[in-house]
Amino acid sequence: MTPRLYRIIEHTADTGFEVWGNTKKQVFESAAKAFFNIMWQIGARQQNEPVTLEVAGNDLEELLVNFLEEFLYLYDAKGLVCTGIEIESISADKVRAKAWLQKFNDAGDQELLGVKAVTYHQLFIGRKNDSWIARIFLDI
């Protein structure tokens, strides 16, 4: 991942990040990639077939929170980490993405940060000038 795809925003007890992109799709994709980067360091990538994920939400903000929370669930409940993501479509209440998942490997992979949840605290997603920006805070 190119290092300039996200920026960490930190306050005393908070950890957040900001991402940007040219389109809504891109900003969702960047948010997911940044999120993975913050949580894991993956040793070897496997050549798995991608799976399709579908996540619903009542508005854009809820959609973003639910989308990122999906990866927390997959990690916590099934021990899966995500090594690649491609947003297929975003409607008013649904996001559909292709995700490359693999089992977390104790030998080669590293957990960087224990994230409890994706929060609505100062959450922002929207357009600023010509680009899309999202700001997300995590409960650690």
Add this chain to the structure above:
Amino acid sequence: MQELTIHNLRQIDQYRWLLPRQGKMRTDGMLFLDRKLLEHVKNDKSITQVANVAWLPGIVGRSLAMPDMHQGYGFPIGGVAAFDPDEGVVSPGGVGYDINCGVRLLRSSLVKDEIKDEIVNLVNSLFHNIPSGVGSRQPNLKLNKKELKKVLATGARWAVRNGFGSQDDLLHIEESGCLDWADPEAVSERALDRGQAQLGTLGSGNHFVEIGFVDQIFEEKLAKGIGLFKGQVTIIIHTGSRGLGHQVCGDNIRLLQNASRKFNFDLPDRELCCAPVHSSEGRQYLAAMASAANFAFANRQLITEEVRRTFEQVFGLGVQKMGLQLVYDVCHNIAKFETHAVDGKQREVVVHRKGATRAFPAHHPKVPAAYKETGQPVLIPGDMGRYSYVLVGTDRALKETFGSTCHGAGRLMSRHAAKKAAKGHDVTAELAKIGVTVRGAGRATLIEEIPQAYKDVEDVVRVVHEAGLARKVARLRPLGVIKG
């Protein structure tokens, strides 16, 4: 809503700062701080968050903040508020994501000198026996969902019934280790999926198991009353409801955001989404939250048994001989039905404590018989290098804060700042030099949790003691710590 700052506060006495009702606040705020601690909240949003809580319908009394207050999600950390069960609301923002994150203290009949040669071995063994770290799983105890639901319904009682600990343990846990209004059917499949392999695991972040000793007694009579003496070996366990609790919170924030729209609540922050206590959404959240709280009670109970087993392994002595009795177990993040005197009348309220500890006084009916004369023990953990405190609850806390006091030190540095401060330092070696053996699942966690990253817990404890929200009993110093 406009940002509120310390300029909006009115000093009442050395430790009390009133935040007068303004704008859409339904009541005043009250902050318990001295000037030094006030400096820490100057630059965050926690004062505004105290005001935000006062917006919520049916709030009874004031919106309160303990001296370890700092910016949180929804409520500030250190926030306490009570709500009328008929006209008030319940909010996941007043409990937090780590439902029933809490601490328990064990005492022993061992003294410091008896264990000092084994401390490295003890820490390594604890680290080996208690799964810790971000995605920690319990290899020896994979519950099926039917059994997991029993855990959610009965909490620490499930643990004791299955051989993890004794009836005596149950007597020394807040609410006897079980919120009986829990309903596992209110918990989503996803939350169950996350909890299935995590019972008996520590998790990460600021969660830990610490072996320490009593290095100072402040009130001999109180210390004796709760079985503490100078030089005595103690163990602190700090963890919560793991991924199950996080998922329950997330699920219900979604549900209660819809409810907030449905009931037309005017809210300053989405994290303060809420529902009337007796609405179907409010009841659903309370039933799920109580289930997660029970999971956390059981979790700390299982880890306690693992600690006891490890001591047996290392010292070759029986648990009976070593003591290892539970002093008390308190919740930090919880909403509960409690009876309090409001305007001279006893009534039921729903008390939210978010990063705050219940601190009931002597002779309160909810305080176990063993502590009838001392008041309920309260444990305030500090950072891993300095010390922790044992306090007892007071009448004044019952009167002013719905029987609540502080819960810990609170961070001073962001994680990034801590990393910068720790650069070039060998954290483990430096702690060893001051007599603390540390093992952590991740190097990153150890660095983020360096002692300098936290406020001195003594500053916080002094305020609650002087303000009368708890009384100092003893100070504990760490010898060995395992970090998640």
